[in-house]
Amino acid sequence: MAATQLIKDPATRGLIRLIGGPGTGKTSLLVDAAAAHLAAGAHPESVLLLCPTARAAVRTRRALSTALTSGGGPAVIREPLVRTLHSYAFAILRLAARRTGDPPPRLITGTEQDGVIRELLAGDLEDGPDATVAWPESLRPALTTAGFATQLRDLLARCTERGVDGRRLQRIGRLSGRPEWVAAGQFAQQYEQVMLLRAASGRAAPQATAPALGAAELVGAALEAFATDPGLLAAERDRIGVLLVDDAQHLDPQAARLVGAMSSGTAVTVVAGDPNQTVFGFRGAEPALLTGDGGQVVALTQSHRCAPAVARAVSGVAARLPGRAKGRVIEGSGTDQGGSVAVRLAASAHAEAALIADALRRAHLVDGVPWSQMAVIVRSLPRAAAVLPRALAAAGVSVRAPAAITSPADHPAVRALLTVLTAATDGLDGERALTLVTGPIGRIDPVSLRGLRRSLRHQDPENPRQFGDLLVDALTGETLRLPAAHAAALRRVRAVVAAAARCVRDDPRYALWQAWNRSGLQRRWLQARARGGLVAAQADRDLDAVTALFGIADDYVDHTSGATVRGLVEAVCTLRLAPPEREPLIEPDTVAIVSAHAALGREWDVVVIAGLQEGLWPNTVPRGGVLATQQLVDVLEGVADAASRRAPVLADERRLLVSALGRARRKVLITAVDSEADDAGVPSVFVDELMQLADDGDADAVPVAAPRVLAPAALVGRLRAVVCSPEDAVDEDRRGCAATQLARLAAAGVPGADPAGWYGTRAVSTEQPLLDHGGAPVTLSPSTVQTIADCPLRWVLERHGGTDGRDLRSSLGSVLHALIADDGKTEALLVDLLEKIWDDLPFDSQWYSRNELARHRAMLSAFCQWRAQTRLELTEVGTEVDVDGVLASPEEGLPDVRVRGRIDRLERDNEGRQVVVDVKTSKNPASKDDAQRHAQLAMYQLAVAGGLVPGGAHPGGGRLVYLGKPGIVERDQDALTPDARREWQQVVHRAAAATAGPAFLARINDSCGHCPVRSSCPAQEPRS
C-alpha cells in the first residue's frame, strides 16, 4: 500500500510519523484522513485534528468542510474537529471544572500578564532592599520598562513549558552563578501567589473564575487536570479515536507530552511535520514527536507546491542543517519552465527596493501573476516596514503595509478620556490642559488656539506667564471674559473634568462613564455617522476606540482587586495590542510584506526574500535579552558551552530560510545590499550559498546601483532622456523608436509621456502684466524694496506662497524685536522675559533650543550695551515707529508709492536730524559698501524726507545694528544728499513698476543660501 493510502485508510492503526518538506501535502493528507475516517462511519467527535495556530486551524477547517460536504459527510458536528492545541487544552480545563464544580478557567493575554508583572516589579523597586525578590543591582534600572516585563514573561513561559517551577529555577540560578535566574525564580513564586489571590478574591462572585492562565500555563494545567482526574483522561481517550497533529515541529516539550497522553488511547495517531522547519526554538519548540522512536515513519518527498528550481534551492539549503533528519530533499512538481530562483545584489537599500519593485511589476504585467499571489518575506518586519511599503507603492506595486503594534492610548479619543481621568485624580497641569482643549472634548483648532493664547495673555499683560499655566488658571479659576468660542471650549473641558472628579474614589468605570457621558461625544459622533463619507468613517473609528476602552476598563476592574482610576490609566497606557491575526475570507489583491515567521503555513506564486544581510539573517545574537533566556533553555537541555549555543541559533536561522523558500510555488528572488560605503551593507553567508543554488548561478554578482524599474514614471523618464539627447549623442533609429513608444504611452494617458506637458516646450502663456495698478499708488514696504532690488523672482514667489509661515528664524527675530522695542526694560528684565516665553517656541530639538537661548541672551546684552553707548550722540524718538504715506513719483510713467512699514528705532542726532536704526539678528553683517546701498534704510530716509515720519523731515542717515556677532557691529548709511535722494527715488519707483511683471529676473545674491524658493529657482540649476 502506498504511504499516502496507509494514512487515509480507516483501518490503519497505531502511531504514524508523517515527515515531509514544504508543499509535500502533509496538511492535505491529514484532512483527507479525517474525511476518510468520517466517511467510514467514525463518530465526528472521535476525530481531532490539531493545528499550530488559529489561522492555520481556520484554513484547515475550511478544507475539511469542503472535503466533507463534497464527500457527503456529516453536516452538523458538535465538537470542533479542527482546533489548536491551546484551544483543546482550554476545553479540557473547562471539562475538568465542570466535573469538579469549580469556576470555569480564564485565559490571560500576554499584555495582561505584562501588566501584572509590571505592577509586581514596580512594587519590588519601591520596597528596595526589603523586597521579596532580590533583583541584581545591575538589573534594577530596567525593572520598570515594558521590554523587561516581556522578557521576564518569556523566561517564565519557557520554564513552565519544561515543568520548571520557581524553586527549581532558583536552584538552577545558584548552581549556574546566575543571580538574575535566582531572582526570576523568586518572582515566579510571588507571581503564582498573586494570581491565586486575585482569583480567590473574586470567587464568591457569580462570574468567579479559576486563576487566570497564560498560554504557556494552559497546556501544563491540562496535563495536571489529567493527572489529578484519571476519569477525565480515560473519558478523553475513549472519545478520541483518531488524533491528527499538524506541524508538530512547533510543539514545545509540554505540548508534546499532552499529545503523548492522548495518543496512548487512540486507534490511530498521525503526527505530521517537518523537523527542518523547526523555527520556534527560541519559544521552546522541539521536533521530538517527529524524530522519536516507535511507530511507522512515512516520508513525503514530492512537493506539490514548489517548482523544480525552488525545490532544488530548498533541498540545497536544508542539506547543510546539522543532524540527519528526514525530509530534507524534496522534488519539485511540473517542469523547469516557469520556475526560477535568482539572487540579486543592490548597492543601496533604495536600489534593493527598486530591484524588488521591478521583479514584482514584471511578474504582474508580463506573467499575469495577481498581486495577491506575491509576497516579500523579511527577517525583521519593523526594519522593512520603514522603507519597503512606501518604495514599492511609489513604483506602482499594489502593496499592503504590515500592521503595527499599537497602544489603545494612542487614539485621540482614548487619550482625551485618559487625560480627563488623570486630571481628575492628579489635578491639571499645563500639558494636560493643552491636550484637553485641543482634543475631541475642547475641539480648539490651531488658529483659535493662537487667539485663545492672545486673549489669555491680554487678561494680565503685566504678568507674562507660560500659556499652559494661564490655561490651567482659566480652567480652574474664575470665569474670564473671553470670546464665545473660546469660553465654550473651556466650559466643556471644565465640566467633563469636574464630572469625573466627583466619582474618582468609586469604581474606575463610573469615573470613565461620567467623563464620557458629560463630554457629549457620543451624540456628536452618532450624528457624524449618519452623515456618511469620511466623517462617518472617522466617527466609527472613534466610537470603536471608546468601546474598546470600556472593554479594557471592565477587564481591569474584574481582574484587579483594589482597582483605582490611576491604575486603570496606567493599565491602558502600558497595553500594546498586536493587530488581530485573522484568515481573511477573500485575500486582498495586494502584495504581502511579512516576516519569515508570519509566512509559515502560507504560499504564493512569487516570493521575494529580501534583506539577507550579515547580522540580520542569520541573526545569531543569543535570544532572551538581559535575562539570558536562551542560555537557561540550553542549561535545561544540557547544552553548556558558548560555541554550541551559537550553533543551534544558526541552525534555527537556516531552518527559517528553508521555510521561507518553501513558501514559493514558482519563483523566488533573493535580494541583499552589498555596499562598501555602509557597514550594514554586507550580504550574509546565505547569499553566497543561494547564488550557487540559483538558476543563474554564474551571473555577475556586481551590485546594481540604479536598477531599471518597469514602472510608468521610470520608463517615461528613460524614453524622454533618449528623445531629448543632444544631436549625435544617440542613434537616430533609437531616438525614433523611443519617440514611438512615448507616443503610445501618451495615447494610453500615461502621465509625463505627452510632450505638450514637458517643461520648456510650451509657449509663454501670457505677456500681460501681472497687475494693473490703474494709476493708483503701489504699496511697498522698505524691506520689499530690498527684496525686489536683490532678486525680483524671489519677491514674486515669496509673495505668492513661497514662504514657510512656520519659519522658526523669523519667529525668533520677531521675539527679539518685540523685547527690545520696550525701552524702559533693563537687560536682566529683558532676559527674564525671554526665558519665560522661550518654551512656547517651536524648536525641534533641545540642544538647538539651548544654543539659541544662549545666543539670544547675548544679543539682548549687546543691544543694551549699544543703547547705553550711543545715548551721548542719539536721543530716542520712538521704537516700532509706524510709517504709512505716499511718495509722489519723480517722473511720468512711474507709479506713486505708498510706503508701509515699521522702523525699529527712530533716533535724533545732535544736529536734530532723524536717524533710522534697523536692528539685525543675522550673524553676517553687510559690508560697509553694501550698507551705503541698503535699499530698506534708503527708503526710510526717503520717508523721513517726504514728511511721513513724526518729528521732522531731515534725514540724518541710517544705521544697521548687528547683534548676532560677538560684540556689536554697526554699519552706517550716509544722510541723503539731494543727488542721493533723486537716485533712490528712481530705484524705489522703478521697483514699484517692476512688481507688475510680466518678467521677474532671478538675480543671484548673498541671500541665495537662505532663499525659501531656491528649489524652484532656474538660476540655481546645476550647470552642465
Ligand code: SF4
Ligand atoms: S535662489 Fe537666489 S536667485 Fe534664486 S530666487 Fe532665490 S534669491 Fe533669487
